[in-house]
Amino acid sequence: MGKTILILGMIAVALTSNGQQKIIRGQVTAHEEIPLIGAEIRVKSSEKAFKTDSLGNFRIECADKDKIAISAKGFTNEEIRIKKKTKYVLVNLKLKSGDENKELAMGYVNIADKDKLYAVKAIDDDEMDYSSFRNIHEVLTGNFPGLQIQNGEIVIRNTASFTGDNAALIIIDGREATMSSLENIATSDIKNISVMKDASASMYGSRGANGVVIVNTKRGEK
Incomplete structure:
Protein backbone atom coordinates (compact mmCIF):
# COMPACT_ATOMS: atom_id res chain seq x y z
CA MET A 1 0.00 0.00 0.00
CA LYS A 94 6.11 33.47 -46.25
CA LEU A 95 6.34 32.07 -49.76
CA LYS A 96 9.62 30.35 -50.62
CA SER A 97 11.56 31.76 -53.54
CA GLY A 98 11.50 29.96 -56.87
CA ASP A 99 8.93 29.28 -59.57
CA GLU A 100 8.27 25.76 -58.32
CA ASN A 101 7.07 27.06 -54.96
CA LYS A 102 4.90 29.68 -56.61
CA GLU A 103 3.24 26.93 -58.59
CA LEU A 104 2.66 24.92 -55.41
CA ALA A 105 0.99 27.88 -53.74
CA MET A 106 -1.02 28.81 -56.83
CA GLY A 107 -1.96 25.21 -57.52
CA TYR A 108 -4.79 25.68 -55.01
CA VAL A 109 -3.25 22.98 -52.79
CA ASN A 110 -3.05 25.24 -49.77
CA ILE A 111 -5.22 28.21 -50.67
CA ALA A 112 -9.01 28.07 -50.67
CA ASP A 113 -10.67 28.20 -54.08
CA LYS A 114 -12.89 31.06 -52.94
CA ASP A 115 -9.83 33.19 -52.11
CA LYS A 116 -7.59 32.48 -55.12
CA LEU A 117 -5.20 35.07 -53.67
CA TYR A 118 -7.82 37.83 -53.82
CA ALA A 119 -8.80 36.93 -57.35
CA VAL A 120 -10.93 39.55 -59.08
CA LYS A 121 -12.95 36.57 -60.22
CA ALA A 122 -12.41 32.89 -60.85
CA ILE A 123 -14.48 30.63 -63.06
CA ASP A 124 -14.26 26.88 -63.63
CA ASP A 125 -15.47 24.66 -66.45
CA ASP A 126 -18.02 23.14 -64.06
CA GLU A 127 -19.66 26.58 -63.94
CA MET A 128 -19.39 27.42 -67.63
CA ASP A 129 -19.14 25.90 -71.07
CA TYR A 130 -16.14 27.77 -72.47
CA SER A 131 -16.67 26.23 -75.89
CA SER A 132 -19.67 28.54 -76.34
CA PHE A 133 -17.19 31.42 -76.77
CA ARG A 134 -15.48 32.00 -80.09
CA ASN A 135 -12.10 32.84 -78.59
CA ILE A 136 -10.21 33.69 -75.39
CA HIS A 137 -10.89 37.40 -75.94
CA GLU A 138 -14.62 36.83 -75.53
CA VAL A 139 -14.05 34.66 -72.44
CA LEU A 140 -11.95 37.29 -70.68
CA THR A 141 -13.79 40.48 -71.56
CA GLY A 142 -17.21 38.88 -71.11
CA ASN A 143 -16.59 37.43 -67.65
CA PHE A 144 -14.03 39.58 -65.86
CA PRO A 145 -15.16 43.14 -65.05
CA GLY A 146 -12.42 45.72 -65.43
CA LEU A 147 -10.38 43.59 -67.84
CA GLN A 148 -9.72 44.93 -71.33
CA ILE A 149 -7.62 43.85 -74.30
CA GLN A 150 -5.77 46.82 -75.78
CA ASN A 151 -3.15 46.70 -78.53
CA GLY A 152 -2.69 42.98 -78.12
CA GLU A 153 -2.24 43.17 -74.34
CA ILE A 154 -4.43 42.38 -71.35
CA VAL A 155 -5.01 45.44 -69.18
CA ILE A 156 -6.69 45.19 -65.77
CA ARG A 157 -8.25 48.37 -64.44
CA ASN A 158 -6.85 49.96 -61.25
CA THR A 159 -3.49 48.22 -61.33
CA ALA A 160 -0.34 50.24 -60.72
CA SER A 161 2.59 49.72 -63.07
CA PHE A 162 6.15 50.08 -61.80
CA THR A 163 7.68 49.57 -65.22
CA GLY A 164 5.57 51.82 -67.45
CA ASP A 165 4.13 48.72 -69.12
CA ASN A 166 0.42 48.12 -68.46
CA ALA A 167 0.24 44.50 -69.65
CA ALA A 168 -0.91 41.88 -67.17
CA LEU A 169 1.27 38.83 -66.55
CA ILE A 170 -0.06 35.66 -68.22
CA ILE A 171 0.38 32.23 -66.63
CA ILE A 172 -0.71 29.10 -68.54
CA ASP A 173 -0.56 25.74 -66.75
CA GLY A 174 1.87 27.15 -64.19
CA ARG A 175 4.27 28.78 -66.65
CA GLU A 176 4.70 32.37 -67.79
CA ALA A 177 3.35 32.76 -71.31
CA THR A 178 2.80 35.28 -74.11
CA MET A 179 -0.40 36.76 -75.42
CA SER A 180 -0.03 34.78 -78.64
CA SER A 181 0.16 31.52 -76.65
CA LEU A 182 -3.00 32.50 -74.82
CA GLU A 183 -4.80 33.31 -78.06
CA ASN A 184 -3.88 29.89 -79.47
CA ILE A 185 -5.77 28.04 -76.72
CA ALA A 186 -9.04 26.54 -77.95
CA THR A 187 -11.90 27.62 -75.70
CA SER A 188 -13.01 23.99 -75.41
CA ASP A 189 -9.61 23.19 -73.85
CA ILE A 190 -9.96 25.65 -70.94
CA LYS A 191 -10.45 24.16 -67.46
CA ASN A 192 -10.48 27.32 -65.33
CA ILE A 193 -9.39 30.96 -65.31
CA SER A 194 -8.47 33.32 -62.47
CA VAL A 195 -7.61 37.00 -62.58
CA MET A 196 -5.64 38.64 -59.77
CA LYS A 197 -4.59 42.19 -58.99
CA ASP A 198 -3.12 44.38 -56.24
CA ALA A 199 -1.86 42.49 -53.15
CA SER A 200 -3.07 39.21 -54.62
CA ALA A 201 -0.40 39.35 -57.33
CA SER A 202 2.44 40.29 -54.97
CA MET A 203 3.83 36.75 -55.01
CA TYR A 204 4.93 37.44 -58.60
CA GLY A 205 6.89 40.54 -57.56
CA SER A 206 7.13 43.44 -59.97
CA ARG A 207 5.99 41.20 -62.84
CA GLY A 208 2.56 40.98 -61.22
CA ALA A 209 2.18 44.72 -60.62
CA ASN A 210 -0.27 45.00 -63.52
CA GLY A 211 -2.26 41.96 -62.44
CA VAL A 212 -2.06 38.30 -63.37
CA VAL A 213 -4.24 36.16 -65.64
CA ILE A 214 -3.99 32.46 -64.80
CA VAL A 215 -5.33 29.87 -67.23
CA ASN A 216 -5.34 26.14 -66.55
CA THR A 217 -6.06 23.89 -69.49
CA LYS A 218 -7.43 20.38 -69.61
CA ARG A 219 -4.24 19.17 -71.29
CA GLY A 220 -2.23 20.65 -68.42
CA GLU A 221 -3.77 18.06 -66.07
CA LYS A 222 -2.39 15.17 -68.09
Whole structure:
Protein backbone atom coordinates (compact mmCIF):
# COMPACT_ATOMS: atom_id res chain seq x y z
CA MET A 1 0.00 0.00 0.00
CA GLY A 2 2.80 2.35 0.98
CA LYS A 3 4.67 1.65 -2.28
CA THR A 4 1.52 2.31 -4.31
CA ILE A 5 1.04 5.71 -2.69
CA LEU A 6 4.71 6.53 -3.27
CA ILE A 7 4.50 5.62 -6.97
CA LEU A 8 1.33 7.65 -7.45
CA GLY A 9 2.98 10.58 -5.76
CA MET A 10 6.00 10.35 -8.07
CA ILE A 11 3.70 10.29 -11.13
CA ALA A 12 1.86 13.36 -9.89
CA VAL A 13 5.14 15.21 -9.40
CA ALA A 14 6.33 14.20 -12.88
CA LEU A 15 3.10 15.44 -14.47
CA THR A 16 3.34 18.72 -12.60
CA SER A 17 6.94 19.25 -13.65
CA ASN A 18 6.08 18.62 -17.29
CA GLY A 19 3.36 21.26 -17.21
CA GLN A 20 -0.35 20.88 -17.65
CA GLN A 21 -1.87 20.36 -21.06
CA LYS A 22 -3.95 23.21 -22.49
CA ILE A 23 -5.87 23.99 -25.66
CA ILE A 24 -4.39 26.50 -28.12
CA ARG A 25 -6.33 27.87 -31.06
CA GLY A 26 -4.95 29.76 -34.02
CA GLN A 27 -4.92 30.50 -37.72
CA VAL A 28 -2.33 30.08 -40.48
CA THR A 29 -2.32 32.60 -43.32
CA ALA A 30 -0.21 33.78 -46.27
CA HIS A 31 0.19 37.37 -47.45
CA GLU A 32 -1.21 38.49 -44.07
CA GLU A 33 -4.85 37.60 -44.71
CA ILE A 34 -5.22 34.58 -47.00
CA PRO A 35 -6.10 31.38 -45.06
CA LEU A 36 -3.97 28.31 -45.77
CA ILE A 37 -5.81 25.01 -45.96
CA GLY A 38 -4.11 21.84 -44.77
CA ALA A 39 -1.07 23.52 -43.22
CA GLU A 40 0.50 21.16 -40.69
CA ILE A 41 0.81 22.06 -37.01
CA ARG A 42 3.14 19.69 -35.15
CA VAL A 43 3.45 19.73 -31.35
CA LYS A 44 7.06 19.18 -30.29
CA SER A 45 6.41 17.47 -26.94
CA SER A 46 3.94 14.88 -28.24
CA GLU A 47 4.88 14.84 -31.96
CA LYS A 48 1.15 14.95 -32.72
CA ALA A 49 0.26 16.64 -36.02
CA PHE A 50 -2.84 18.66 -36.83
CA LYS A 51 -4.14 20.24 -40.06
CA THR A 52 -5.73 23.64 -40.58
CA ASP A 53 -9.33 23.70 -41.78
CA SER A 54 -10.93 25.49 -44.75
CA LEU A 55 -10.49 28.83 -42.99
CA GLY A 56 -6.89 28.18 -41.99
CA ASN A 57 -7.92 27.62 -38.36
CA PHE A 58 -6.52 24.99 -36.01
CA ARG A 59 -7.02 23.68 -32.47
CA ILE A 60 -4.26 21.79 -30.67
CA GLU A 61 -3.43 20.42 -27.24
CA CYS A 62 0.02 21.14 -25.90
CA ALA A 63 1.97 21.86 -22.70
CA ASP A 64 3.08 25.16 -21.23
CA LYS A 65 6.39 26.28 -22.77
CA ASP A 66 5.85 23.77 -25.58
CA LYS A 67 6.89 24.42 -29.18
CA ILE A 68 4.81 24.05 -32.33
CA ALA A 69 6.17 23.74 -35.87
CA ILE A 70 4.06 25.06 -38.76
CA SER A 71 4.61 24.01 -42.37
CA ALA A 72 2.84 24.14 -45.74
CA LYS A 73 3.93 23.24 -49.26
CA GLY A 74 5.63 26.12 -51.03
CA PHE A 75 6.05 28.16 -47.83
CA THR A 76 8.82 28.61 -45.25
CA ASN A 77 8.48 26.70 -41.98
CA GLU A 78 7.84 28.51 -38.72
CA GLU A 79 8.44 27.43 -35.13
CA ILE A 80 6.72 29.10 -32.20
CA ARG A 81 7.22 28.67 -28.45
CA ILE A 82 4.01 28.54 -26.46
CA LYS A 83 4.05 30.78 -23.40
CA LYS A 84 2.07 30.28 -20.22
CA LYS A 85 -0.47 32.97 -21.16
CA THR A 86 -0.75 31.97 -24.84
CA LYS A 87 -4.29 31.13 -25.90
CA TYR A 88 -4.36 32.11 -29.58
CA VAL A 89 -1.63 32.00 -32.24
CA LEU A 90 -1.71 33.80 -35.59
CA VAL A 91 0.95 32.57 -38.03
CA ASN A 92 1.71 34.20 -41.38
CA LEU A 93 3.86 31.98 -43.59
CA LYS A 94 6.11 33.47 -46.25
CA LEU A 95 6.34 32.07 -49.76
CA LYS A 96 9.62 30.35 -50.62
CA SER A 97 11.56 31.76 -53.54
CA GLY A 98 11.50 29.96 -56.87
CA ASP A 99 8.93 29.28 -59.57
CA GLU A 100 8.27 25.76 -58.32
CA ASN A 101 7.07 27.06 -54.96
CA LYS A 102 4.90 29.68 -56.61
CA GLU A 103 3.24 26.93 -58.59
CA LEU A 104 2.66 24.92 -55.41
CA ALA A 105 0.99 27.88 -53.74
CA MET A 106 -1.02 28.81 -56.83
CA GLY A 107 -1.96 25.21 -57.52
CA TYR A 108 -4.79 25.68 -55.01
CA VAL A 109 -3.25 22.98 -52.79
CA ASN A 110 -3.05 25.24 -49.77
CA ILE A 111 -5.22 28.21 -50.67
CA ALA A 112 -9.01 28.07 -50.67
CA ASP A 113 -10.67 28.20 -54.08
CA LYS A 114 -12.89 31.06 -52.94
CA ASP A 115 -9.83 33.19 -52.11
CA LYS A 116 -7.59 32.48 -55.12
CA LEU A 117 -5.20 35.07 -53.67
CA TYR A 118 -7.82 37.83 -53.82
CA ALA A 119 -8.80 36.93 -57.35
CA VAL A 120 -10.93 39.55 -59.08
CA LYS A 121 -12.95 36.57 -60.22
CA ALA A 122 -12.41 32.89 -60.85
CA ILE A 123 -14.48 30.63 -63.06
CA ASP A 124 -14.26 26.88 -63.63
CA ASP A 125 -15.47 24.66 -66.45
CA ASP A 126 -18.02 23.14 -64.06
CA GLU A 127 -19.66 26.58 -63.94
CA MET A 128 -19.39 27.42 -67.63
CA ASP A 129 -19.14 25.90 -71.07
CA TYR A 130 -16.14 27.77 -72.47
CA SER A 131 -16.67 26.23 -75.89
CA SER A 132 -19.67 28.54 -76.34
CA PHE A 133 -17.19 31.42 -76.77
CA ARG A 134 -15.48 32.00 -80.09
CA ASN A 135 -12.10 32.84 -78.59
CA ILE A 136 -10.21 33.69 -75.39
CA HIS A 137 -10.89 37.40 -75.94
CA GLU A 138 -14.62 36.83 -75.53
CA VAL A 139 -14.05 34.66 -72.44
CA LEU A 140 -11.95 37.29 -70.68
CA THR A 141 -13.79 40.48 -71.56
CA GLY A 142 -17.21 38.88 -71.11
CA ASN A 143 -16.59 37.43 -67.65
CA PHE A 144 -14.03 39.58 -65.86
CA PRO A 145 -15.16 43.14 -65.05
CA GLY A 146 -12.42 45.72 -65.43
CA LEU A 147 -10.38 43.59 -67.84
CA GLN A 148 -9.72 44.93 -71.33
CA ILE A 149 -7.62 43.85 -74.30
CA GLN A 150 -5.77 46.82 -75.78
CA ASN A 151 -3.15 46.70 -78.53
CA GLY A 152 -2.69 42.98 -78.12
CA GLU A 153 -2.24 43.17 -74.34
CA ILE A 154 -4.43 42.38 -71.35
CA VAL A 155 -5.01 45.44 -69.18
CA ILE A 156 -6.69 45.19 -65.77
CA ARG A 157 -8.25 48.37 -64.44
CA ASN A 158 -6.85 49.96 -61.25
CA THR A 159 -3.49 48.22 -61.33
CA ALA A 160 -0.34 50.24 -60.72
CA SER A 161 2.59 49.72 -63.07
CA PHE A 162 6.15 50.08 -61.80
CA THR A 163 7.68 49.57 -65.22
CA GLY A 164 5.57 51.82 -67.45
CA ASP A 165 4.13 48.72 -69.12
CA ASN A 166 0.42 48.12 -68.46
CA ALA A 167 0.24 44.50 -69.65
CA ALA A 168 -0.91 41.88 -67.17
CA LEU A 169 1.27 38.83 -66.55
CA ILE A 170 -0.06 35.66 -68.22
CA ILE A 171 0.38 32.23 -66.63
CA ILE A 172 -0.71 29.10 -68.54
CA ASP A 173 -0.56 25.74 -66.75
CA GLY A 174 1.87 27.15 -64.19
CA ARG A 175 4.27 28.78 -66.65
CA GLU A 176 4.70 32.37 -67.79
CA ALA A 177 3.35 32.76 -71.31
CA THR A 178 2.80 35.28 -74.11
CA MET A 179 -0.40 36.76 -75.42
CA SER A 180 -0.03 34.78 -78.64
CA SER A 181 0.16 31.52 -76.65
CA LEU A 182 -3.00 32.50 -74.82
CA GLU A 183 -4.80 33.31 -78.06
CA ASN A 184 -3.88 29.89 -79.47
CA ILE A 185 -5.77 28.04 -76.72
CA ALA A 186 -9.04 26.54 -77.95
CA THR A 187 -11.90 27.62 -75.70
CA SER A 188 -13.01 23.99 -75.41
CA ASP A 189 -9.61 23.19 -73.85
CA ILE A 190 -9.96 25.65 -70.94
CA LYS A 191 -10.45 24.16 -67.46
CA ASN A 192 -10.48 27.32 -65.33
CA ILE A 193 -9.39 30.96 -65.31
CA SER A 194 -8.47 33.32 -62.47
CA VAL A 195 -7.61 37.00 -62.58
CA MET A 196 -5.64 38.64 -59.77
CA LYS A 197 -4.59 42.19 -58.99
CA ASP A 198 -3.12 44.38 -56.24
CA ALA A 199 -1.86 42.49 -53.15
CA SER A 200 -3.07 39.21 -54.62
CA ALA A 201 -0.40 39.35 -57.33
CA SER A 202 2.44 40.29 -54.97
CA MET A 203 3.83 36.75 -55.01
CA TYR A 204 4.93 37.44 -58.60
CA GLY A 205 6.89 40.54 -57.56
CA SER A 206 7.13 43.44 -59.97
CA ARG A 207 5.99 41.20 -62.84
CA GLY A 208 2.56 40.98 -61.22
CA ALA A 209 2.18 44.72 -60.62
CA ASN A 210 -0.27 45.00 -63.52
CA GLY A 211 -2.26 41.96 -62.44
CA VAL A 212 -2.06 38.30 -63.37
CA VAL A 213 -4.24 36.16 -65.64
CA ILE A 214 -3.99 32.46 -64.80
CA VAL A 215 -5.33 29.87 -67.23
CA ASN A 216 -5.34 26.14 -66.55
CA THR A 217 -6.06 23.89 -69.49
CA LYS A 218 -7.43 20.38 -69.61
CA ARG A 219 -4.24 19.17 -71.29
CA GLY A 220 -2.23 20.65 -68.42
CA GLU A 221 -3.77 18.06 -66.07
CA LYS A 222 -2.39 15.17 -68.09
